[in-house]
Amino acid sequence: MKWTELCIYTTNEAIEPISNIIHEAGASGVVIEDRQELDKERETPFGEIYDLNPDDYPEEGVRLKAYLPVNSFLGETVSEIKQAINNLLLYDIDIGLNKITLSEVNEEQWATAWKKYYKPVKISERVTITPTWEDYQPVSTDELIIELDPGMAFGTGTHPTTVLSIQALERYIEKGQIVMDVGCGSGVLSVASILLGADKVLAYDLDEVAVESTRLNVKVNKVAQQVVVKQNNLLEHVKEEADIIVANILAEIILRFEQDAYKLLKPGGYFITSGIIQNKKENVKEGLLNAGFEILEVNQMEDWISIIAQKPEGSR
Structure with missing residues (x-):
């Protein structure tokens, strides 16, 4: 061909x-x-x-x-x-x-x-992303390996926006939680969430190619039974609540559903956002605050911003 x-x-x-x-x-x-x-x-x-x-x-x-x-x-x-x-x-x-x-x-x-562009990369304290064709051996007993094939995935999983997202998930996920991955792309954040201890992930993307990529990657990483993948426009018509919502997408898209994210998060839950360029940072912070969130962290890697917000305890 x-x-x-x-x-x-x-x-x-x-x-x-x-x-x-x-x-x-x-x-x-x-x-x-x-x-x-x-x-x-x-x-x-x-x-x-x-x-x-x-x-x-x-x-x-x-x-x-x-x-x-x-x-x-x-x-x-x-x-x-x-x-x-x-x-x-x-x-x-x-x-x-x-x-x-x-x-x-x-x-x-x-x-x-x-x-030639894709080698194993350790992107956080515990998570290493490796191509499926590499015979990578973990260097520590608590290392978590995510296998991706860039021929089917949305990039290699090592872009700063993805790294920031996974590092945030590593800090905030607790065992048994439910995570929503909005704009799941390759599904790398869904896989990472399960490996880090989440009990279930709801992965949504409007793009059919992304949905299929996520389905393939959760199978490759043997977490398909815990990840529900659906074609969906952001959080429209979603009813189930989550402990964490993660979204690695454009700032303009984040600002289309921050109120839906607030409604679907359990009190005390976290909204992890990434994919934000520097000159959109204040816009996203303002949108999150107006929705009722408290800003916990603003992190930067290279030119990219990640914002972690929390729904206050006791709120509805």
């Missing part, structure tokens, strides 16, 4: 929304090549692995690469992607150069392209 490599030159700020656009267009995953990665001085408290080749990165800015099958709909699909990216300007998102190139690759090149 022949594939087209779609390469988009953009900015760090636009990585998350453009990745979502590409996935909605039918791509199985996204490769992120960010020149800034080469110059960062990294603290590695969890033993992260960084082995970067400068030749794999653009001279400036960010390259996003995705792979689409060559078929009669390809031209229409690319046009829709271009229009959706241009529409990000309406949300004040800097899309940078916004240059798009196409090149044809064969099946073998497509499969190999993923693997």
Whole structure:
């Protein structure tokens, strides 16, 4: 089978929304090549692995690469992607150069392209994310291993927004709790929640591709019996209460359902939000406070923000 490599030159700020656009267009995953990665001085408290080749990165800015099958709909699909990216300007998102190139690759090149970017990474005190093809052996008895295949997942699970979310889950989850994963994407946060002690996860995403990716990944990680995956628009028509709601999505989307999150959380429950860019931080904080939440933490990794809020004890 022949594939087209779609390469988009953009900015760090636009990585998350453009990745979502590409996935909605039918791509199985996204490769992120960010020149800034080469110059960062990294603290590695969890033993992260960084082995970067400068030749794999653009001279400036960010390259996003995705792979689409060559078929009669390809031209229409690319046009829709271009229009959706241009529409990000309406949300004040800097899309940078916004240059798009196409090149044809064969099946073998497509499969190999993923693997050189993806190695096991320890992202918190206990959680390590590894590709399914790596024979990774845990280095401690309490280490939790999440296996992902970027050919079917929404990224590799090591983006700062995901790392912030998992680190927050590690701090707040208690055994036997119910977690809601809103905008579940690959399902990595659902898997992490079960491994960290949650009894049940309700995973929701509007995108059919995300729903299928989550279903596959919970099976790969042997937690399918504890994760209920449904196609759903945020928390619409959801009745069950949760101890924790986690949402790693755009700030604009978080602000569409913060009141629903407040209603569905048990008193004392936590709302973990991530995927927030710096200039949207105050908007999200204001929305959470207006909904009745108390802000417990505001954390940052690189240019990304995570906010942890709590529904006060004794509230309804």
